Amino acid sequence: MDSWLSLIPGPRPETRDVTPTVVTEVESEEWDGARQRLISKQWHRYAADISGPVYLRDPEIYEVAAAPTPWTEDDLAWALHVSRESTTKYDGRVFHLPVIIASQLSVEQLAPFEPVLRAVLADVSERWGMPTDIRRPLAARYGEVLARLGGGLPAHLLPERDGFGVTTRRRLGGLAADPAVIAALEFADTLAKPAPTKTWLRQAEQLVAASPAVPSAVTTVLATFTEEAGPLDDFHDQLLRGLVWMAAADPGDEATALIARVAQVAGEPYGRGAYARASRTAASAVEAVADRPGDAPAAALARLAVTCRSKPLRVRVRDALDRLGAARGWAPGEALELTVETHDIDRHGDAVEIVGDKAKALSRTGEAKTLVKALNKTLGLERARLEDLLAHDRTWKWETWVERYARHPITGTVARRLLWQVSADGREWTTGLPEAAGDEWRVGGAGGAGWVVRLWHPVLADAAEVAAWRDTITTAGIRQPFKQAFREVYRLTPAEEQTRAYSNRFAGHILRYRQANALMRVRNWSASYLGTWDGGYHSEAVRELAAGTWQASFRHEIAGEVEAPSYTVEHCSTDQVRFAVRAGRRWEPVPVTDVPARVLSEAMRDVDLFVGVTSIAADDTWADRGEHPFGMYWQTAGFGALTGSAEVRRDVLARLLPRLAIGSKCELTDRFLRVRGSRATYKIHLGSGNILMEPNDAYLCIVPAGRSARVSLPFDDDERLSLILSKAFLLAADEKITDATILRQLPRPA
Template identity: 45%
Template sequence: MGDWTALLPHLGDTDRRQVEIGLADAGERIRAVLGIASTYYWGSSVTNVPEWSTVESWSAEDRRRAALAMHRESASASTPTALNDVVRALASGDLPFTRADLLWCLHVAAEGACFDNGAHLELPAVIAPRLTAAELADLVPALRALSSELVDDYFIAAAPRRRFVTLLGQAIDRATGSRLPSWLLHDGDSFGPAVRAHLDADLAASGVPELLEHCAALDKPAATAKWLRRLDELLVAAHGGRQVVRRLLDAFTAHGRSVHDDTDRLLRGLVWALSRARDERATELLARATASAASAPREAAGFPYASRTALAAVRLLADRDGDVPLRTLARLAMTVRNKAVRSRVQTALTQLGARRGWSFSEVMELAVDDHGLGPDGQLRRAVGPYAATVEIVGDRARLVFARDEVTLKGVPAQVKQSHEDDLAELRALVKQVGATLVSERQRVEGLLSEERVWSYPEWSSRFLDHPVTATYGRRLLWEVSTDGQRWTAGLPRRNGGAWAIVDRDGHALDHGPVRLWHPARASTAEVLAWRGHLVDAGLTQPFKQAFREVYLRTPAEEKTETYSNRFAAHILRYRQANALMRARGWQAGYLGTWDGGYDSEATKVFGGGAWQASFHHALVDDPEERRYDVEYCSTDQVRFARHDGKTWQPAPVIDVPLLVFTEAMRDVDLFVGVTSIATDPQWADRGEDRFSAYWHRTAVAELTPSAQVRRDALARLLPRMAIAGRVDLAERYLRVRGNLRAYRIHLGSGNIMMEPDDRYLCIVAARQQTGRLHLPFDDDAMLATILSKAIMLAADDRITDPTVLSQLRPSEIG
């Protein structure tokens, strides 16, 4: 038990004897009833069985004694079932409980050893609110300490825990005369105490406590008509009630941290209260509250700050008019990792789009926030004597200051001292633009799995003129068609004063329907030509497009019909793999050594919501060392399903559209290629023999499509490098001739073998260095790793790291 037990007043022997009179007889009678009932009704509440009618005929004093007896029973381990409902049923009605009864119950609970659903706290929680303020006065410190302990006691089920906290809070408030219930906004999180201190007078105003109690009493995401009628009455009756609702939600949006489950329930009721107002400011606040509730800490992306509030707020926001709900929900659809919240967001967007005549994909496209930036991706504002500019550079947003048209290196001291509010607002804008850039990059890349076609004016306004999306749209390949049959590829370029799609020769293409270019639909000659053009022109795409891997169905996959084993039987570093899955938008249950945690199915929607891919993987357990934390997982099948109404129906691999198949398999290849233990250069030193065969086999295996694309990129980049005369590109390896010996770097794993004896060389690069070399894409870390290793090994006589030297020249070291 916690510190509250030390705060209990002493229970005298006289009071103890008075309380315990007749408990032995009462206890025997109750146990007899329980014994008969449990024989026939195991697993159900004994208060619902016929034998319980005997108890209901007892007098008030007999019931009081029986309740006290069962309280003592519940605080021991002699009865194998939870007794919450038994104790509560016995104590119901106007029974003659005393202060001594409560004190005795608290001492028994403090000394007990049974914590089955907190049954040992049922009776003290029932008795406490029935006593007078005078009888409770010296018990307040212990009751407060007990309540504080209970709010974080997750060994007790949520319903009884909330009941105990609420009832004990009623007793505390009676003793202290507090108007605001102590169980509301309690100290189970940092939010409750902060708003109590800041809004103390407002929260205690006439009618406000009753309003907040009602909000906290909402048990489900959707409010009933009866609950809403009472809510409207309380909003009118409470002094400044509507303002208090808004101030509390404002405080929550600024909080930026997780809240207790009880606070989450209160906030859920508050967003319903806010939704009763239809003004624009209410919509904006509801949008901020939705985004805040759905946000999650970086280290626990699947656990929103207030999941119950998020689920309710998403539904409420989708019913509002204007662009704010659309943009907020679209951003959440790309950033939320919690499966339940994300599903609710996608459903809300689909419904919202249907009302406005848009597909889900189009909803996401039209909802991109421009944050007030101009077509050039900039927003300029005067801050004192300085010109502040929020601008997009590449894939990032930044804030710069200038004076007299001279750009400054940092934030001027005068701005920090005299314009704090302006500076905070601009920095917040940079953060918001940055978040939109991240979600837009993911959304635009996701279009590669869709067969979307835009009219030229639609495409131009959404991908060239939009200040955020344009940073990606202007660097991608697009195809134009005048007849819907033949498509010609080109890059957006300024042609005079306007943007146009131009081919490799610089000729502007006609303004016909536009679609996003994908190498899977292009000929090999066209793909190679565009790769060469990007490298020659020094262009960098926001993600792999011209150099994108293509995955075609194999005869083996057509034979298995319903699944692909192409990436099965690999061993991955699990935490890294799981993080990468989530970063790529896949939803997966976390593996662990608990029931149901030994295997998982990661899923992601492709093709604009029409298709779903699932990647099966399982825990790899060490039989000699039982670990709670999972270190490795093994890969298994990839399956596909087609969206059919509200369900997903399994589909044969042969029916999966080409773009959906290749994009899904590319993601899985990425998981394997990045997180396989075969890419760990230190693996050979770990001494884990159970995976040695896999590691050695995979470290030199045939190249996957991603490694083949890497090889093609190297073929174009190496001739431009200073080490060009020292390298040769083979089918699986990059051979490097150093001054001490020669080396082979595997293009898939990045592992190095030294010639002539094929001895393994372990190099863990502290940082990747490729000099001034331009890369046509920046989302392949292995490419940069291989280049940095090649640069190092070409000048192996200049290496000073003793761990590397000991492998190169073992006879000369120590």
């Protein structure tokens, strides 16, 4: 920082006043203080100027510099000036001597240097190019020196460069000055790995037991972390992971709950990113919570397994759940359903109500509002978990299913709107919606002790059965929590039987990359970012299915030019989809022909979603770009054959149109929804939503704005269908259009 020069006390010294001397293999014990001082300054001078004539060969020179030496304030000022003038700060060498000198000066001698030492600490802490294993110890040494001047918590612990550091120091109050607390926090900051050694744990337990102020401070810091939602300085991560293990010394339920909250918050991405907010802290919390007793650890890990977007952390969570499940005799995925929070909903029935997929408050109390927020979070997790079960060919004993699904106060609100199958022998299956029969439950009129249950998937049914259930769901006005009866089905194709190792079904599409990458992460596919760096031109999005027993990978690469100065990747092209099965800790590639029907269909559905939503073919404004290298693709894909999702869209519209006010003006063709207006007849493509006008297929650009048409759908996860309906309602009454940009494109009234 330029402010260094003005903060260094005293006149500016001559920084090249050290006599050049080649360091020889002289034993350090033979050097007196003056000799040590000279050698140390030579080392510092030439560490700051690597082009200097002296090459320091002695590997013990740093120890020589650190030996007790008759340092003065002038030496410190000189060393700071040399450091500031250096152009080679990336390796941290030029920051060593000033802190060595400062640590040996008296408090009175140091006092004038406090402002510049704080500036140096800030500079060291924020030098992202400096290796962390150099930057952290250096910052700690400067923090310890500054602590001698001001007392209290050293500046490198809980630095006030973000909201968490500021808030935590304020909440600690007087605890921050307690020597036992300072010692504990300094020791916590030494944990470099997620799991500590036994020696480290013994020392931590001794520090925690040294004073009642220590566990209070540990709890305060961790609790503040779970509440502070802003970005986190990376220096906090190491301190927090040590404090997690200090908190783990308490076997109580409150400590378990706190560590579980830390795992949840640390594992969540900040903003819209994909990386964990504090990845190392999350890893430590996962390890610390996994071996603790009670239901809270499993519940926390189960939530992380569903919400975590960080691939390394997700692997760690899965391993922890596997260990926990194996110790308790659980099947793969069982931990997730055993740990669903009920929020004591039966006890709070007069305060809140769950309608469909949402909870709402029946009173205006703060408690009710807090409960509604928690309920909606759990409902969202359960919707995602049950949708993931579609890829898992899993069965439940009847009694287990009734307890965990049909009767569960939270899960039941989702499960009771889904189709399930029951069987007495595991061969003949009856399909139906769960129905209460007095104190009993039935599925399609069947079920009972000794029967088994599984979640219905249309890929396992024939076309007639699927059509019948779609009619039933539509007629009954049931809004399923996610697409099930109307779910897209992707079965093995002849082309895939020939390629065997991979599928090219969705290869060759051009996607808007940033939107596609974001959607992949929403659907729990992890992928490295595309960019112009080495290896950045290709990426592979990966998702685990069927409780982590199968893996699908979707390859994609940069498409088009990546232009300066931003070098932002605008588009990517799609490539192969491949599969692998878990073999212990490894993944074994599997031919696409050997992938279970549920797994294949669910993976392909996601890839179709990426293409359908983010393809440039679905961009209403693309036609205005003139000559473009992707223009031919836009024309072909924007009006071409329908994908699986578009075919389902057509099926839904066939059932809905007769009930809509515009139904008499609409007609479904093989690829389009044809709408008769007063000024023209329009064809809305069922895949892209793009519009052509008869008779010459002139393109009509309508950029979506405002709310979609309010039509009751049997599901709520197809924005493209809502957009198509909105356009249909608009064009069916084209005589009422007032938007000038649309009117300019329409033929004049007859």
